[in-house]
Amino acid sequence: MKKEQTFSIGEFSAKTGISIRTLHYYDDLGLLKAERDPSSGHRLYTHEDLRKLQKIVSLKFLGYRLDQIADLIQTTHFDLGLKESLQMQQKALEAKKEQIETSIKAVKRAISLLEEERELDSHVLMSVIRNIQTEKEQRLWLEQYTSKEFVGQLYDKSEEEMIELDKNYIRLMREVKKLVGKPVDDPEVEKLIDDFLKVSSDFVGEQDLSDLESLPKDQAETLQKLIPSPLTDEEEAWLNKAMDHYMMAKGMLKPSQSDHQL
Amino acid sequence: MKKEQTFSIGEFSAKTGISIRTLHYYDDLGLLKAERDPSSGHRLYTHEDLRKLQKIVSLKFLGYRLDQIADLIQTTHFDLGLKESLQMQQKALEAKKEQIETSIKAVKRAISLLEEERELDSHVLMSVIRNIQTEKEQRLWLEQYTSKEFVGQLYDKSEEEMIELDKNYIRLMREVKKLVGKPVDDPEVEKLIDDFLKVSSDFVGEQDLSDLESLPKDQAETLQKLIPSPLTDEEEAWLNKAMDHYMMAKGMLKPSQSDHQL
DNA sequence: ATATCTCCTTACGTAACTAGAGGTGCAAGG
């Protein structure tokens, strides 16, 4: 005759910090079935249940879903089989972590941009964010066609450089949106294109562009999908026209696919 | 007459990587309403919609919920008002990140324990995990009653020390589970308690225990809730008895609340 | 006798989709 101390669901909930509703739920699922007081129908929890619940909570903490936990708590001894499973959990968790870290990076950059500019076009901000979001894909994609070093030089910049680039980018986009529609030979427009080219060359730094220029045209389209533009169709068309005109005027040939993407 | 190129939902989905279902869903929500071909009823997406979708995806990336996004995409210009909102996002994201990091830590430790031991009692492993999970609370709680330095010395150990401690812990628990029921004056039991005390003193290191011993008894209970034991009631009771006997025999007084918790 | 307390069950709400069933319109192949 063990005196088997039991607890009501309320006591058990208070003891463990797990809500009554959750205990009901686990009971319904069969994950943690409590005995019943035959007269009242009230659930009775034992010390044994307490340990079982601790197991459940721990496994949940490791990232397992309840149905997986239902399987796992059957076994009283863990062996190397669990190791594999744990390694999968680890990978899943690390993926989540990385994705959150990228988001944090984007949020931070958005904040510092807002601090500098105090008001900006939503499309512009969005395109900056989307750029961060897709950076990894962009790199992987570019590495396919160029080299790892090239990509590294392109992307691995310091915090300040990044912000500087963002600011320039924003300024340029603002200008474009302001000047759109003006004749392509307007001096203001010419200055804009000048600026554009300067910022672009700052961006790529002192590296060799031949890698980039050897990209076939159809793949440049794929790249465009990865790097979103904050411009409307008209703005984009106008900018292309202005670019072409500038190139022609300066005798820099090739009035075809001018690429103004950063 | 703008030629307004439009896309079917399939094309749009392929272009953006967002599933057709999701596009339907966004349409139903009113988040991204597509025009309809009057004859077929098919959805028609424009370039405008593309940019809107990019905004949606970007905001989702920043951690906003769809209903919040529905509000946010109304405004075409962002200002300092958004900054606060972004800072909240940042905090939320960082909280998530921390929690994931703790989980990763737990998973890693579980893995390395499994590698060392190759098979172990599930309760023991769970209690190790739960210990990691509640470490923060334990620290906060202890800091209330002792000092920050004391707590720091207790918890801030190197990776190897941690694993070493875990291994000792596991060994002790295994021993307890093996010897449970033996008479308290059995030499094996005595050796176990010896071991227990040695490991405990290794754990607290060369620091002053007076801080810990001044904890009132009722609060020691609270601590027990935070630090789960992998032992069954019998095992626990037996261990307490053995402890008391050991203390008495060695003339170390106080046969009351022996505390074998790590 | 009534109010309060703890417990019970049933069932709907949440977030952001995914999956499936069942149906329409249109083009090409037999």
Place this chain on the structure above:
DNA sequence: CCTTGCACCTCTAGTTACGTAAGGAGATAT
């Protein structure tokens, strides 16, 4: 002409891990 297939449509239900609320029973306190 009929069928097949494709791309699209709508509508319903399922997913995860609960939270919240409604309505009721039995025990205790005033």
